[in-house]
Amino acid sequence: MRIRTLLAGSALLALLAGCAAGTQQGGEPGMTSAEEQGVTYQGTLPCRNCAGIDIDVTLQGDEQSSDAERTFNLDASYREHPQDPPTETYQGQWDVLSGTASNPEATVYELTPEGEGQIYYFLKLDEDTLELIDPQRRRFENGEMLRLQRQQ
Numbered sequence: 001m002r003i004r005t006l007l008a009g010s011a012l013l014a015l016l017a018g019c020a021a022g023t024q025q026g027g028e029p030g031m032t033s034a035e036e037q038g039v040t041y042q043g044t045l046p047c048r049n050c051a052g053i054d055i056d057v058t059l060q061g062d063e064q065s066s067d068a069e070r071t072f073n074l075d076a077s078y079r080e081h082p083q084d085p086p087t088e089t090y091q092g093q094w095d096v097l098s099g100t101a102s103n104p105e106a107t108v109y110e111l112t113p114e115g116e117g118q119i120y121y122f123l124k125l126d127e128d129t130l131e132l133i134d135p136q137r138r139r140f141e142n143g144e145m146l147r148l149q150r151q152q
């Protein structure tokens with residue numbers, strides 16, 4: 001009987017130790033691995049000298065997060081470019097802006113890279129679609145060609 005109790009106690013102790021270690025490995029308690037990795041949007045933008053610019057943007061944090069928690073990674077690679085440039089990678093902070101030139105209720109994400117690089121503005125069309133817009137928050141005529149889709 002003592003051996004059974006000892007084995008059951010040891011198993012329970014091992015289980016609790018495993019649970020405690022699991023909460024320390026992840027980010028914040030209650031945060032899922034998808035939230036830790038962020039939300040990724042992908043698309044191909046037009047390019048004058050190549051077959052297109054493949055854009056991957058990963059946003060960490062959400063619209064309610066603090067400024068420090070809202071970070072991004074942006075990778076831009078050029079398809080069939082005559083000079084075959086390396087993939088451009090930018091990291092920085094993103095902010096939420098309200099309104100565009102034509103819609104004061106719109107949500108715009110402003111991505112500001114650390115160091116050098118241009119600031120990107122994306123209009124949030126819906127939960128799954130971002131559209132690149134100009135710095136004055138105006139949509140381009142070919143806006144449907146400037147869209148990024150959320151990846152699952």
